Amino acid sequence: EDKVVQSPLSLVVHEGDTVTLNCSYEVTNFRSLLWYKQEKKAPTFLFMLTSSGIEKKSGRLSSILDKKELSSILNITATQTGDSAIYLCAVEASRNNDMRFGAGTRLTVKP
Amino acid sequence: KAGVTQTPRYLIKTRGQQVTLSCSPISGHRSVSWYQQTPGQGLQFLFEYFSETQRNKGNFPGRFSGRQFSNSRSEMNVSTLELGDSALYLCASSLGGVTYEQYFGPGTRLTVT
Numbered sequence: 001e002d003k004v005v006q007s008p009l010s011l012v013v014h015e016g017d018t019v020t021l022n023c024s025y026e027v028t029n030f031r032s033l034l035w036y037k038q039e040k041k042a043p044t045f046l047f048m049l050t051s052s053g054i055e056k057k058s059g060r061l062s063s064i065l066d067k068k069e070l071s072s073i074l075n076i077t078a079t080q081t082g083d084s085a086i087y088l089c090a091v092e093a094s095r096n097n098d099m100r101f102g103a104g105t106r107l108t109v110k111p
Numbered sequence: 112k113a114g115v116t117q118t119p120r121y122l123i124k125t126r127g128q129q130v131t132l133s134c135s136p137i138s139g140h141r142s143v144s145w146y147q148q149t150p151g152q153g154l155q156f157l158f159e160y161f162s163e164t165q166r167n168k169g170n171f172p173g174r175f176s177g178r179q180f181s182n183s184r185s186e187m188n189v190s191t192l193e194l195g196d197s198a199l200y201l202c203a204s205s206l207g208g209v210t211y212e213q214y215f216g217p218g219t220r221l222t223v224t
């Protein structure tokens with residue numbers, strides 16, 4: 001069965017720290033992997049990854065996909081309290097056109 | 112430009128009833144996707160509509176259905192409600208589909224008693 005696993009489930013850091021969030025997947029006919037940030041309301045899109053080894057970057061956030069290892073990481077450098085959120089990873093599989101979400105990583109950034 | 116809107120924002124129904132939720136996408140977006148979010152199961156994909164056609168479907172029973180109108184507005188219907196259907200239902204719109212940048216609406220909180 002297709003699945004997406006994120007780790008850690010929860011993380012507490014201090015402002016200025018760098019964090020790495022992990023997402024591993026087992027899906028048939030992988031198509032793409034997406035990262036979202038969810039605060040109190042609806043998720044907001046961060047990145048979409050389809051090709052292995054190509055880093056996507058947006059400010060202090062960056063992400064990369066490793067299709068050999070069936071995983072992706074999301075890096076946040078110089079964390080700020082505003083980065084506190086749940087970070088969701090989702091994988092789209094073309095076999096049944098399904099999207100599977102991981103449970104999310106709850107990141108708390110303390111001042 | 113206006114964001115994704117969902118109505119109603121809150122809804123209380125009893126078991127066995129049916130419910131219809133509405134989603135208006137961002138102007139120009141032709142894709143609307145629906146998601147269910149619960150504390151236990153997290154965020155789960157229901158289905159995606161593009162130009163009035165269901166293009167993708169998650170692993171939900173047939174009680175969950177949807178449609179999209181020519182103006183891209185979408186409705187989701189759940190029939191014969193069960194307690195386990197209590198959830199936050201989110202819709203998201205994008206220009207081309209789930210792998211494009213999606214913009215989420217605020218959600219409809221459904222409580223089934």
